[in-house]
Amino acid sequence: MISRRRFLQSSLTVALLPMLPKLAVSADLRVRQSWPAFCTGPTYPSLLYAVQTMRANKTSTDPASWEYWAIVHRYNCPHGKPYFLSWHRGFLYRFEEMLRQVSGDPNLVLPYWNYYDQPTVPAEFLDSTSSLYRGDRQGTDVYGALSMDPFAPEITNFVRYTGATDAFEPQVEMHPHNPVHNLIGGVMAWIAYSPRDPLFWVHHANIDRLWVAWLNAGGGRHEPATTASYWDGDNFYGKAVDSMPRVWTRNTTVKLGYQYDDETMPAGLPADPSPSATNASVASTEAFSLGGTTARPAAVGNVALGASKPLDLDENSISVQVTLTPQDANRVRSAMIQPAAVQPAAADSTGPVRVVLDGVDVSGLGKKGGYFYKVFVNLPQQGVAAREERNFLVGMVGAFEISVAQMKASMKGMQGMDMQAMDHMSASGGAKARLVFPATEALKRAWPDNLDQITVSFVRVDGRKRPTKGRVIHIDAFRLEADPAK
Structure with missing residues (x-):
């Protein structure tokens, strides 16, 4: 020693x-x-x-x-x-x-x-x-x-x-x-x-x-x-x-x-060593490929702005259509035209329009990892090139992001303990996660032609040739929120 x-x-x-x-x-x-x-x-x-x-x-x-x-x-x-x-x-x-x-x-x-x-x-x-x-x-x-x-x-x-x-x-x-x-x-x-x-x-x-x-x-x-x-x-x-x-x-x-020994930025993405390992299984006939285009996956349901819907994520990519009333559209439009408040802030600052996932938990299969989901707003149905994904991307969700959120929740009950005492407690403390993704800037970049509906998509990405099938993530309450119009 x-x-x-x-x-x-x-x-x-x-x-x-x-x-x-x-x-x-x-x-x-x-x-x-x-x-x-x-x-x-x-x-x-x-x-x-x-x-x-x-x-x-x-x-x-x-x-x-x-x-x-x-x-x-x-x-x-x-x-x-x-x-x-x-x-x-x-x-x-x-x-x-x-x-x-x-x-x-x-x-x-x-x-x-x-x-x-x-x-x-x-x-x-x-x-x-x-x-x-x-x-x-x-x-x-x-x-x-x-x-x-x-x-x-x-x-x-x-x-x-x-x-x-x-x-x-x-x-x-x-x-x-x-x-x-x-x-x-x-x-x-x-x-x-x-x-x-x-x-x-x-x-x-x-x-x-x-x-x-x-x-x-x-x-x-x-x-x-x-x-x-x-x-x-x-x-x-x-x-x-x-x-x-x-x-x-x-x-x-x-x-x-x-x-x-190499302190230069990547000049581009490498060749995909195994295309089948990174293609998502989508709940539609539209093609999805990281090296080609990302198309909007099929919708699994509708929900009103601010209302909640439970979701299960498995080997498929899915979309949820969020319907907006004229009043809701004004709220979102108001957020989109406001200049960004660029100032130091806490890491969980999320802006006036946000995708909220409450009560997020991982199944036994999901805890093994090997996958994640890209979360998009208003991804075009015809697809976009990989370099254009950024215009619609609001965040990622997988076992790692969920474990980070669970750890933050459980740590609130560990104040004052030393490291060894905390280690005797469960890493997640049984807490379900809450994930919030800011969506305002993505909506500004995409700037939809109309605001009667916003589509939130979860696009699955896998790290092996034969993705495991089955539910990996359960979400008690998915919703899209917007602050009141100013």
Whole structure:
């Protein structure tokens, strides 16, 4: 077991450890490599040894155990909030140092999985004899999680704001971050347990790399000022490492002693490695393909604006038609013509028109993951190209998003408990989720010809060739809400 003193000492002297000058752009920095380069390099055995050793350590209060990091993530990660990226950068930084400590290899650096280059799970993670293996994964293809939306020229802001449509952090969290968790499935589909899967770490290293790449691309892209409140987030990683020096997680990663071997944004989506794995089964004869067009799926019923309807989601894509009275149409029209109130706000700010899912729960089948749904408003019947989906997209829903909402609900009853006490409680606490998706800006972009009806569509995306059939999500009350007209 590694002593706390040794952990702290090693963290304080990280800049003095041997470097990798042959790979580094700067000889003073470690380089996080892409997985194909890393797994053929000299430190790959050290990673395997460290993972095996940490997984064998059952003392969850020990940072040298695998479970310690899952518990820290469960109760501290700020999903759906400002400083989501900043918190995870510090999380990876500390975990990477522990990998070096456990392996005894000071040159070990956390690699990343660039699914924009290769969207299938690397073969080394599928070897059942390897410490990188997990048998609960439901999918091996994350092509359906990928999007170029976070890298669009107009995405120049960083932090989520009320009314803003140009913020990178919420865009990259919505996709590809969350859908990758969903499509892999197993523990990756649940916020409480996802760091138990070794894929978590190479996935999040890639998300961190995409942050670096986005900023490096220029074009007006910028982070908050050094003095901005964004950097004051609660970067807590458990009492066992609480006395470590505070790390500066702003994009100057050189201050953390590392860089990536590729710090450029994706130029486009890769070729779909398995089209049948990402095609949705739709409740209509209209074609759906991520690489071609997304067509509006068939409707399963009608509901008035503000009224609720129960929904079950299964292997099919569905739509719900929301009818508007003339008075309701005025309410929606009023929201559409109002200028966006661009100002700092809580992450759950949803705007004047919103899709609300109340009492959301996941079936036993759904808890396995391997799927998610894109939620659209007024998706055209004839379909749209993948690059145009953004005009109609309001959010995503899958096991991962639901687990985040359940965790937030259950955490309200855990105030004042220490991490170990909270860990004895159920990860979800039995709470049903409430998901709210802002729809105003999507309606503005689509700008319907008439407002007697708004259609909300749930388009299914799967991460394997043969999607499981059956109910995965139950929604007690689906509705579309609009604030009173001003």
